[in-house]
């Protein structure tokens with residue numbers, strides 16, 4: 001069986017990733033807002049890392065790590081989330097990395113898990129602790145739980161016109 005390989009994202013991956021993001025918006029409602037279905041939303045200037053999953057030479061998914069404070073949205077809700085993650089993990093806000101922009105095309109089993117594992121390893125190499133937030137209505141919530149993540153509360157985020165009590169998650173707590 002061909003393996004899923006995770007590697008750094010290249011500029012040339014963006015058209016394929018945008019197609020995946022369009023499909024995800026249409027079928028999973030992620031992202032919620034159609035106006036952010038854009039390559040520059042996936043690959044933000046403030047990101048720490050951008051990774052893609054490849055299978056049989058084809059790009060099948062994406063994940064990024066963002067700083068916990070002063071990320072792409074720079075919203076007060078983001079800071080609140082950062083402080084809650086910090087309180088739950090005992091890790092300083094500046095030592096957190098937010099696993100973000102996770103999306104797969106759904107054609108290759110294990111791609112999401114491979115991306116999450118690679119994001120975790122990438123954070124660890126920089127001595128950062130991975131955290132994430134998820135739309136309360138997203139089916140990805142169950143995916144993260146399956147991978148061992150735990151919900152530690154919520155923080156209200158402003159996503160365009162919407163205010164959403166995003167679910168905050170951390171990994172590997174006893």
Ligand SMILES: CC(C)(COP(=O)(O)OP(=O)(O)OC[C@H]1O[C@@H](n2cnc3c(N)ncnc32)[C@H](O)[C@@H]1OP(=O)(O)O)[C@@H](O)C(=O)NCCC(=O)NCCS
Nearest residue numbers: 028030102103104109110111112113134139140142143146
């Ligand atoms: C969530 C998502 C990234 C999962 O990716 P994927 O490639 O389908 O996941 P994998 O095949 O690696 O699945 C890993 C495990 O999680 C399970 N799983 C996958 N999706 C799941 C879901 N929605 N609910 C519960 N479990 C799920 C799989 O069965 C598998 O379990 P196993 O290995 O123990 O058999 C993908 O469905 C997606 O892109 N969704 C839309 C975008 C999105 O919501 N992103 C998250 C934003 S916060």
